[in-house]
Amino acid sequence: MSHLLSLLIWLPIIGGIAIIVLGDSRSRPFAAVVSGLTLLLSLPLYFSFDRTTSDMQFTELAAWLPMFDINYSLGVDGISMPLIVLTAMINVIVVVSAWEVIKDRPALYMGAFQIMTGLMIGVFSALDAILFYIFFEATLIPMFLIIGIWGGPNRVYASIKFFLYTFLGSVFMLIALIYLYKVGGSFNILDMHVLALAQKPQIWVFLAFFVAFAVKIPMFPVHTWLPDAHVEAPTAGSAVLAAIMLKMGGYGFLRFSLPITPNAAAQLDILMIALSLIAIVYIGFVALAQNDMKKLIAYSSISHMGFVTLGIFIAFRLAVGSTDPNTAALGIEGAIMQMVSHGFISAAMFLCVGVMYDRVHSREISAYGGVINTMPMFGAFMVFFAMANAGLPGTSGFVGEFMVILATFKTNFWFAALASLTLILGAGYTLWMVKRVIFGEVANEQVAALTDINKREFWMLGSLAVFVLLLGLWPDLLADVMHASVENLVQHISISKY
């Protein structure tokens, strides 16, 4: 039994604490070492991953609170593994992005991010429901601190809104988990997957999970915390929030809602599909009206997450009664693809805004114009990531949306048509921003005084660009690892629990 997952969780957590204890002066190199090591250690997860099985891999098991049957149980499958590697990658980018930018208490900043990385990896690898819950909740604390300490002028409102929204959401999840323990006698998530449940309790459990994960991902109408949190958060905070934390919601749906309460989900799927389509279309329009770049990207994130929930919940229209399990798998794999891709693209977009914010100290679109004249290299990156955000084929942004649209067409033409509106809306809000910020004559003296990105920023954006392209040109790199697990999941949801 390997202890790789434990290492991946505790190395950044302990490393983060050590960084805080050791103080500001050496925080940067230490953070670099911790994040770099974490990334290195995460690579075997991908390269030694057994693609032929849907069983949990790299499992660890130890008794923790035997009186409640709570175990320290870890493991990954093809759904969680990509998210862990993504987390480790983004963590390195975060350290690079903050390198010389954060001058106020850098040790605490770097430490908080390392701790958060460990906790998020814990979320994606926990196989015990209580362990999952603890990690899930604990990630709030470092993020709350990051927004509350290094945030913008309105940070108190934003951080409390963020905390209470998501905290309230997950309380319901805890109740559901305890209920499931009462019924089945185990906190093991895999045991919960095979637990027999009547329709009525399934609905209650489903709704409880729904509140927790819908707030997190976020779905319409419980999304309004996200734009506020993003606007106030420091650059790296926004990047991690968009790239990883939102995915905890999508992951929760896949790990809990789908396999545990499939009958309830099948009954309520039209509601989920409707909310997803509202997220795609309504939020797409809202994004169009934004004047603040970070808000615009935040709304764009919500709209893109609509594809994740859409891909997940159309599965019930396709798999239940086992009419078309293949297409159900296409939708779910599309949703995971979208999560990973959005991790890279949204992080890149927020970092791009951060690059400009560090120089001009404004997020307002109207404060810019003609940035490409003084920052040509940055402009090229920004246009590239904007195109990826608009789902251009050849970038990762296209893959997930394409898969979900193909799958949705099989359930209903009009669902697919509404989802496809993102082609126009996504390009609309992204390119209009690019037009106003990047192109044109130099708008003011501040833009005229801009200096192009330095080496650090170049490597930060460049490495993200490489992954966006790689996944866009060869998505099989990612799709191939999830087939077995997704197939297993689809089988699970097509079997009635009573």
Added chain:
Amino acid sequence: MKLLYTLIPMAPLLAAIIAGFFGSKIGRTNSHRVTIAGVAVAFLLSLVVFQRHVLGGAETFNESLYIWMVSGGIRFEIGFLVDNLTVLMMLVVTFVSLMVHIYTIGYMVDDPGYQRFFSYISLFTFAMLMLVMSNNFLQLFFGWEAVGLVSYLLIGFWFKKDTAIFANMKAFLVNRVGDFGFLLGIAGVVYYTGSLDYFDAFNAAPAIAGETMNLVGGAEWSAMTVICILLFIGAMGKSAQVPLHVWLPDSMEGPTPISALIHAATMVTAGIFMVARMSPLFELSETALSFILIIGSITAFFMGLIGIVQNDIKKIVAYSTLSQLGYMTVALGVSAYSAAIFHLMTHAFFKALLFLAAGSVIIALHHEQDIRKMGGLRKYMPITYWTSLIGSLALIGFPGLSGFFSKDLIIEAVHNSSIPGATIAYYAVLSGVFITAFYSFRLFFLVFHGETRMDKHTAEHAHEPPGVVTWPLILLAIPSVLIGGLTLMNVGFGDYFGNAIYVAPEHDAVKAVAGFTDSALGMVKHSVATLPLYLAAAGVFTAWLFYLIMPSIPAFLHDKLGFLHRMLNNKYGFDDFNQLVFAGGSVGLGRFFWKKGDQTLIDGAMVNGSANKIGSLSGIARFMQTGFLFHYAFAMILGLLAMLTWFLFT
């Protein structure tokens, strides 16, 4: 063989990467050398492919290059399909691209973005080749969007110009409206066939023909009609058909070489190519064909009319392109796919020629584009003059020149077609002949003949541009004269394409034309007895009369028919309407959703509202409320622990 086919698109891609990333290191000269070499390699290898397939009769090549992804039982692949249709497109694309590359050396000589420009046009060549060589819908969509991206970058090449960066965004968004349909069409194909491969789709097509879809209310739609119309909406975006044509005139904000390459010869014909490639699908839906026919007729006729009132030399050629794309679309609508591709080919040569000649005039006059400030340029620029004359004559269908054969073939095919709408289309394309001749020679006479209207300084400096500009004009003039007559019998009448194009026997309008013209010469002879020849002559004569002999006539008409002129000048109001309703409406709707939905309803009433409510109700409990979040959280955890205990021990 696979290696050879792979090299053709890869050579320009590699060149684009070198010029794009290392352009400032290797310098201007090396940048244009490497990109020209890349495209030249692609062109020469395309000739080898031509020799193999067309002359040597090699089997159709259909193989995948690599597996992009497998998911949901569908194989997403990148691969090539090379048959005679592909070969023709490859030759047209690489030849025109090569000419434009050479021409650019002269046109962009003073531009600070020299290397970037070469990198873009080579990248475009790569993307266009991937599009035409694809053997599946995925790669088609890739190429489709990639050429759109390069078009976006090139229209906005001069990124300081407000009009340019408006035009490129507009072009991208309008194309996205088309892609919206296109993507759904592809999804429809996957829905019914479970595959993205062309041949899988074509083989399954007859079986799909019987399927129906329930879209609105209880009405059942033929699935094939829905799929074909959705796919064609994509073509309407890319090939600028009404009402998605609005981006093409604005795209003239880009440098002239790309107007020739992208917005006349190649990219805008991608939609035409796509429909021809999908002929086994489109043949199964007469409704879709009728739809295509009507859209094409509207575009051919009404866009030509706008060309008459334009004064910007590039805009006139752009409206001419729109009108000619309409002709190609009409040909598709009457199942005359071979005639559409035939016209696509001849048009690529003479329209690229006309654009490059216009560019030659523009540089000679220091970026003056208004034809009212030109005139009498014949004596300053003889090569440009003669090549323009050849291009214009080819465009209006002067007997024996390339455009004559392709356009007459289309008109005759429409005349012989029984597809619903063919009668209206026939009158549209027929009157289009007069309009084409009129605006073409209005341009020609105003620019090259008559008195010199430039200011003295400009006139003194007007002279023929260097050889890198004039040689491409000459090299394009040759096929503009010859290619039509040489290839009429095989390309025009469709034998050339073999299995690449399928026409249902009852739709075969081209075959009917073949009955009375057995050779190129026969077609010339036949034309003497038909209307188009005289309509074209009348158009040239009217232009001559109006603009060289009696300029008072157009001035008089302008006064008397003011409303007509205004309507044409406003381009029938499409731009204003789109700006107001779609652009303004979307932003307005977004603002409404944001302010009323997110802020007032969700945040105001629900989130903060419930918080306030609780706040006022808990006045009694205020002593417990310390205001520290940690205390609340702590209380919540305590409460939860209590609940947990209760659950576990009861």
